[in-house]
Amino acid sequence: xxxxxxxxxxxxxxxxxxxxxxxxxxxxxxxxxxxxxxxxxxxxxxxxxxxxxxxxxxxxxxxxxxxxxxxxxxxxxxxxxxxxxxxxxxxxxxxxxxxxxxxxxxxxxxxxxxxxxxxxxxxxxxxxxxxxxxxxxxxxxxxxxxxxxxxxxxxxxxxxxxxxxxxxxxxxxxxxxxxxxxxxxxxxxxxxxx
Numbered sequence: 001x002x003x004x005x006x007x008x009x010x011x012x013x014x015x016x017x018x019x020x021x022x023x024x025x026x027x028x029x030x031x032x033x034x035x036x037x038x039x040x041x042x043x044x045x046x047x048x049x050x051x052x053x054x055x056x057x058x059x060x061x062x063x064x065x066x067x068x069x070x071x072x073x074x075x076x077x078x079x080x081x082x083x084x085x086x087x088x089x090x091x092x093x094x095x096x097x098x099x100x101x102x103x104x105x106x107x108x109x110x111x112x113x114x115x116x117x118x119x120x121x122x123x124x125x126x127x128x129x130x131x132x133x134x135x136x137x138x139x140x141x142x143x144x145x146x147x148x149x150x151x152x153x154x155x156x157x158x159x160x161x162x163x164x165x166x167x168x169x170x171x172x173x174x175x176x177x178x179x180x181x182x183x184x185x186x187x188x189x190x191x192x193x194x
Contacts, residue, residue, distance in 0.1 A: 026056035028089050033100060036093035037151050046086055053085050054078050093149055097124035100148040104128070105156045113143065113188045124148050127185055131193045137167050141189040162186050166194035 028045065035041040059073040059081045073081075104110055109130040115122055125145050132140040141162045146154040163172035164186065170177040171186045180187050 026052055031089075031092045031096060033096055036090075036096055037100075037149055039151060042090075045089065049085050049089075050082050053082050057081070057085075094121055094124055097148045100124075102126045103146045103148055103150040103152070103154050105144055105146055106153045107156065110144075111192055113185055113192075116185055127188075129185070129189045129192065132161065134193075137165060139164050139166060139189075139193050141186075141193060143185055143189070162189060164190050164194065166190065169194075 028049070029035055035045065059078055063069070102112055103126070104112075105128050107130075110128045111130060113127040113129045115125065116127055117125070124147055126148065127143055127145055129141050129143045132142050134140075141164060142159050143162065144154075144156050144159040162185075164170070164180070165177065168177075169180045169190060171180050171190075172178075180190055
């Protein structure tokens with residue numbers, strides 16, 4: 001681990017940044033699972049960027065239409081530039097997702113259904129399913145997402161339920177029964193629980 005990362009992770013690293021440890025340069029830490037998954041490290045990174053990004057990068061102000069002089073950047077322009085820098089760094093954490101382990105939702109009965117979607121960010125989100133009830137050849141399945149960048153097992157805050165007829169391989173879609181398409185979340189649920 002480079003000396004910089006070790007110092008960055010220490011408590012009080014903000015004091016070092018403000019006292020001039022980084023006075024001749026502006027550097028963000030490399031993307032590691034520890035930093036990407038830790039809310040405390042993310043908060044330190046955010047504070048470091050808020051404190052130091054404006055010092056080392058030119059943030060454009062606006063031109064006064066009457067005098068033609070350049071005015072300093074507004075606090076909103078500084079905030080937008082800092083937010084963009086933080087987002088840019090955090091997007092690099094998505095590169096780690098394929099090698100990170102899935103984070104299971106809190107509770108019992110959850111089965112990993114896989115990853116659905118496309119793009120780099122979809123590698124960070126796993127779908128989980130669990131059977132809620134079974135009655136007369138029908139099942140009700142709950143599904144939720146978790147992020148591989150979570151620090152600990154995820155609390156289920158947002159979930160969906162799916163009604164499936166096992167005998168005809170149909171699911172309730174809006175206001176009617178529809179055939180189940182292959183390689184979908186509902187298909188995985190039917191194969192797992194029917």
